[in-house]
Amino acid sequence: MSSIAQQYKRRKLMISLTPLIDVVFILLIFFMLASSFAKNHSLELNIPANGTANAKSDIIQDDKTRLKILGEGKIEINQTTYVFSEISSILLKQKNNRLLIEVGDQAIAQDMVQVMDLVSKLALEKVSLLPYKKKENME
Amino acid sequence: MKSIAQRTAKKAHFTEENVLPMINVVFLLLIFFMIAGHISASDPVDLEALYSESETKTDDNEVTIFVDQSGLVYFLDNTYKGETFKSPIAHHLTANPNAILRLKVDSNLNGQKMLKLLSIFRELGLTEVTLVTQLPEAGS
Known part of the structure; x- marks a missing residue:
């Protein structure tokens, strides 16, 4: 047999890796683009009643701490403005009061979640989120 | 003197040996992405979490x-x-x-x-x- 024929026979016995590499690369690119690593978690949120009688009577019975989320890390508690990091000690002192959370015009959703996180961390039980109030200049 | 076919075969064999570590790495990456990532429909809008x-x-x-x-x-x-x-x-x-x-x-x-x-x-x-x-x- 000639040497060319021998080489041809040997090459036929070897499995060519090129198509395999092609497929593996395509799979790799697919998984790199399609998969996501961000893990979603959840936060249960009780929706405030739109000013029903029951909710109001509950609020009236307890001593109140009024917390207003002003935004940009500022929180107002009973008309005094604090930075967010200062409020946990104040809230702990007034743990037995009902906490009324009001959302200011400049507050964003992240500020609200930050306060909710703190409330659950401090294990405060009497917490009410004040409902949306209609304003004439709001859209 | 070696024939052209012999030289080509040797060259091809040499190239395939060089490619093997790369295939290993690509396989490892593929397995990592298959196991660690999860495929789900993307959000309809790009939101800041x-x-x-x-x-x-x-x-x-x-x-x-x-x-x-x-x-x-x-x-x-x-x-x-x-x-x-x-x-x-x-x-x-x-x-x-x-x-x-x-x-x-x-x-x-x-x-x-x-x-x-x-x-x-x-x-x-x-x-x-x-x-x-x-x-x-x-x-x-």
Whole structure:
């Protein structure tokens, strides 16, 4: 047999890796683009009643701490403005009061979640989120 | 003197040997992405995640309402402006009374707009909603 024929026979016995590499690369690119690593978690949120009688009577019975989320890390508690990091000690002192959370015009959703996180961390039980109030200049 | 075929075969064999470590690495990367990542439908809008310490796991297959920074609502492949999302959500809740609705809002959504949304959900009969959050990245 000639040497060319021998080489041809040997090459036929070897499995060519090129198509395999092609497929593996395509799979790799697919998984790199399609998969996501961000893990979603959840936060249960009780929706405030739109000013029903029951909710109001509950609020009236307890001593109140009024917390207003002003935004940009500022929180107002009973008309005094604090930075967010200062409020946990104040809230702990007034743990037995009902906490009324009001959302200011400049507050964003992240500020609200930050306060909710703190409330659950401090294990405060009497917490009410004040409902949306209609304003004439709001859209 | 070696024939042209012999030289070509030797060269091909030499190239394949060089490629083997690369194939190994590519295989490892492929296995990593297949196992570590999870494939799910992408969100209809690019939202900045809400960061919360809450570690409660959530089911990504539940129906999710997306709300972007401007207050536009995305629900079941449609976009709704203002309060137009009320009727499709009410319809969905009637068809699936036990449905759990998840709310994924942009972290920069105005608090008053968020409260307004919640009050509309309350009008639709929902008393609780699941906010989709992410754990804060380490160091932040």
